[in-house]
Amino acid sequence: MTERPRLTVVGAGPAGLAAALAxxxxxxxxxxxxxxxxAGGQFYRQPATxxxxxxxxxxxxxxxxxxxxxxxxxRHRETGRITHLTDHHVWCVARDPLxxxxxxxxxxxxxxxxxxxxxxDAVLLATGxxxxxxxxxxxxxxxxxxxxxxxxxxxxxxxxxxxTAVVAGSGPLLLPVATGLAAAGARVxxxx
Numbered sequence: 001m002t003e004r005p006r007l008t009v010v011g012a013g014p015a016g017l018a019a020a021l022a023x024x025x026x027x028x029x030x031x032x033x034x035x036x037x038x039a040g041g042q043f044y045r046q047p048a049t050x051x052x053x054x055x056x057x058x059x060x061x062x063x064x065x066x067x068x069x070x071x072x073x074x075r076h077r078e079t080g081r082i083t084h085l086t087d088h089h090v091w092c093v094a095r096d097p098l099x100x101x102x103x104x105x106x107x108x109x110x111x112x113x114x115x116x117x118x119x120x121d122a123v124l125l126a127t128g129x130x131x132x133x134x135x136x137x138x139x140x141x142x143x144x145x146x147x148x149x150x151x152x153x154x155x156x157x158x159x160x161x162x163x164t165a166v167v168a169g170s171g172p173l174l175l176p177v178a179t180g181l182a183a184a185g186a187r188v189x190x191x192x
Contacts, residue, residue, distance in 0.1 A: 004029045008104045008120035010090050013041020016126030017069040023124075024081035031118050032073075032082055033104060035089045039073055040066065041128050042148065045155040058183060059155050061176050088116060093123050129173075147177045160186050168192040 005028050009020045012034035020030045032039075038046045044066045047053040057063040076082040088106040095102050104118040131148040138144060145153070145161045147169055153159045164187045167178040178191045 005122070006031070006120045007122050007124060008033060008102065008118050009124045009126055010034075010093075010104065011041065011126035011128055012036065012039040012084065012086075013126065013128045014043055014065070014069065015128070016041070016124075017073060019124050019126055020082055021069065021072040021076065024076040028081075030076070030082045031104075031120065032084045033088045033090055033106060033118060034084075034086055037086050039070065039084065039086075042151065043128075044069075045152060047156060047158050051158050053158060059180060061179070085116070085118070093125075131173075147171075147173045150181065151177050154180055154184055160184055163187065164189055166190045166192065 008031045020032045090106045092105040102120045102123045108114045150161045182188045
């Protein structure tokens with residue numbers, strides 16, 4: 001009998017979750033590794049449990065997609081097809097030249113003092129998007145935050161970055177951030 005293939009997926013956002021679920025459904029043992037303490041990534045960032053959010057779905061677009069991903073993850077974790085490692089900050093992926101297997105090296109916990117290595121036959125990197133901020137006059141003033149920062153404050157901390165907002169820049173994140181801020185009670189004066 002041959003052993004099931006092992007896949008490590010780095011990143012538990014929408015893409016990483018979709019990849020992990022697809023692989024697990026095909027009999028692959030998946031280890032899902034993420035730096036956050038909950039799945040969802042930046043797009044489906046969840047409020048801290050201690051905040052007691054009663055309607056987190058109000059902060060998100062395509063909530064039904066998140067519910068499908070979350071339910072699938074729970075189902076595959078119960079069957080043992082997916083192992084979800086939270087608070088694992090991956091810093092290196094190395095291939096063993098003798099065996100061909102991969103070692104995914106991470107530091108665990110908030111202090112990142114304990115090391116961990118996950119062995120896999122294949123690795124899928126789904127580390128998500130990131131913001132690239134170009135300096136502009138006034139960008140360090142109080143109340144000026146990036147779109148991603150505003151989204152993180154709103155979704156993760158249930159905090160508005162201000163009562164009135166001008167959302168400016170480029171890329172697909174601006175519209176969800178503007179609508180999220182408006183839904184949470186901010187007055188969006190402009191979307192530029």
